Amino acid sequence: MFNVFGHTTSPFGISAWQSSGSIYDWSIDMIMDSEDNADRTTRSELPDPSDDKEEKRVLSAALDSFRQYRRAAHYNITHLRRQSFYALPSAQVELLSSPALSLPKKFDAVDEAIDSNADIAEAILAIGLPSFGFGSQDESWKGHATPGDLDKARSTIRQLYRDWSAQGLPERHAAFSPILSALQQHLPETISSERHKHRVLVPGAGLGRLVFDICAAGYSVEGNEISYHQLLASNYILNCVSEPGQHRLYPWALNFSNHHTSSDQLQSVVIPDIHPAATLEAAAEQLKTKVPYSERMSMTAGDFCVLYRQIEYTEAFNAVATCFFIDTAPNVISYMETIRSCLKPGGLWINLGPLLWHFESAPTPADRDKQRGRTSNKYTHSHADENVGIGEPGSFELSNEEVIALVESLGFEIVEHRLAQPTGYIQDPESMLQNVYRPVFWVARRK
């Protein structure tokens, strides 16, 4: 079993998660600590120390990549650019430095933007370290980040635009609204104060905004995420930010293409757009729900299939909401079977997304390893999991028509199926290049 916080002898303490006044609790709480889940502890095989070692390496790499954000961005984005710039003939340097263009000033402004983004990365790190039991003297996590990890840190920081800025609302609205409407429409009718009786699972929870929105609507919701980068960032935003707009994010500053003006490149947003806890509290009051939000929201860490195929999750949820998720599967049948297994009979599977198969360009196991950014030849973080979850052998890609056929043949009835609203995904609305998804939306009911 892949379980980040898998057993009590793990070097990664979880006290910080619990003592920080968390909005939501993490997998360890779901899996290990809640009394009514105690049986899981005993049924889960404890990872052996070598698993912990590999697990710790992956975690360390994620932590280290947030530490290196500042230096790596200054180096790759502005330092090398200045070098290239000053390698130009001096007349050109002069022309490009003139007031009409002022490239050196742009580089300076980008450096300031990098610093502002790096402040966020370091805030995530500062909370992440004690949360995972790293003491202030412990430097064992340093120096583990690969270039792939640095990329993930950069894209995670940028993703805060989508999930936690006011400017990201159109993207969230396009992706989340149909899901929230479907919960209300297709789950058994209930007054809002009783919605907590519906348990919803969100695989691929990312930075947690959909989980948060579903909680704010009154449901009980559990997110699941495999990426430490995302887990660290969502924990910080949800549990540790003290006020709306605490940070200024420059989502496009590191990209130099397709801008109409330099000020387009240097647009900034503040994050988060709201204070998560205060907003949930206000929402709960309005809903008159009897169960406080902190008991209606949780997050698990680990491989979706491995975790939710466990017997204790059998028929545990009233709904599963997959948003830009199913195409992350090398084997989408495993996702479907897992979703079916953890849904109650009559339960809903709500899906919205395109089919950008993440493993399309990786038809061999070695390529898949590379694509996952693994440096070892392990298929998942820990040794025990080589051939399970996303580490399973075999892969394939389907058209939407085929996905639907498969959903139906695996024990679901399609109750709604349509094109969703076109939307970008972390898309600068001013850019000369718009990557626009035209996702499908469908709702299936477990027979």
Add this chain to the structure above:
Amino acid sequence: MFNVFGHTTSPFGISAWQSSGSIYDWSIDMIMDSEDNADRTTRSELPDPSDDKEEKRVLSAALDSFRQYRRAAHYNITHLRRQSFYALPSAQVELLSSPALSLPKKFDAVDEAIDSNADIAEAILAIGLPSFGFGSQDESWKGHATPGDLDKARSTIRQLYRDWSAQGLPERHAAFSPILSALQQHLPETISSERHKHRVLVPGAGLGRLVFDICAAGYSVEGNEISYHQLLASNYILNCVSEPGQHRLYPWALNFSNHHTSSDQLQSVVIPDIHPAATLEAAAEQLKTKVPYSERMSMTAGDFCVLYRQIEYTEAFNAVATCFFIDTAPNVISYMETIRSCLKPGGLWINLGPLLWHFESAPTPADRDKQRGRTSNKYTHSHADENVGIGEPGSFELSNEEVIALVESLGFEIVEHRLAQPTGYIQDPESMLQNVYRPVFWVARRK
């Protein structure tokens, strides 16, 4: 000087270009053979044999990549996929082979599509070999293609969708119509039979459709292209295809993502949409132009800046049309200066495109080499050109506002500037992911 067909002792004969009833002649004719251009021959430094060797390697790699299209696509696209598919548990293989999905049948259909595409690649090769003086017994060009060359062959074949299929018309219309209108609107007025007096240059001519369209409109036009892949393909389509719809192209067959149905993946188009020579002939008749199309259209091969900075091109053109081109520059000032130099005073620079700077992710010279797909540490194809053209040291990216400021400060007056119509670039209109450019369009006049 970088000049593909640079001198008469070159192993790459050009007779085939001339004897094939070409619609347009190639650089060698422009630069070396026409009597009125004889002075160029003497002024151009002849490359030494080591240049030819490097040049031949690059050409051989391009030729070889068309030869390998079939085998590489069968291997990478279907063979490895079948392996991954049959590595699945047998119950899943059975399910996915059932009539609702029939993945093995899809793989077979993709193989057939690959074969149809490969027929085009091999037709390009079959014409390319004698054109470059390779005899039927000569196998010296085989085995040179790198994975990067194979990628270029794949994308060149796919690009035929945009330039030479009826279905590509919307993309061409969005990109080419404003350019053709601007020629009519801003060049000195003339009756259509006299348009040949206007000489137009198209840098980055690609597969030649804009060059062709400008010729069909009655102008004299010269394309320039550096890529052997593109040169070989455009030569084949323009000069050697015997009828419209001679080939069937499956532009999306090799991609497995974002399809609504498998038949979307297996959509096909025929190419070319028209017979180029017949169409030009008919157009010339209608225009009542006195100069036959074959004398109004030519193509040069080589680095744009290196070639057109030569003194013989000084003030040679009435207009330069850059379409999805200027962002290919590591140093766009060089492009601008070259354009200015080869434009007559009062001449037009018409530009349409986004600013997807091709060298953005390559801030160091080593990265730039890698991005260009060079295996050697040479900056251009031949040794003599290390620090000229796209091999120049230094690079930078600009916003559109900065590009405009630079154009103005380099001796141009902006006479029109607006957003162009949004358009895809080799975009499957059925796909769940639409990459949509919102290019800018502007016209500048050389002071």
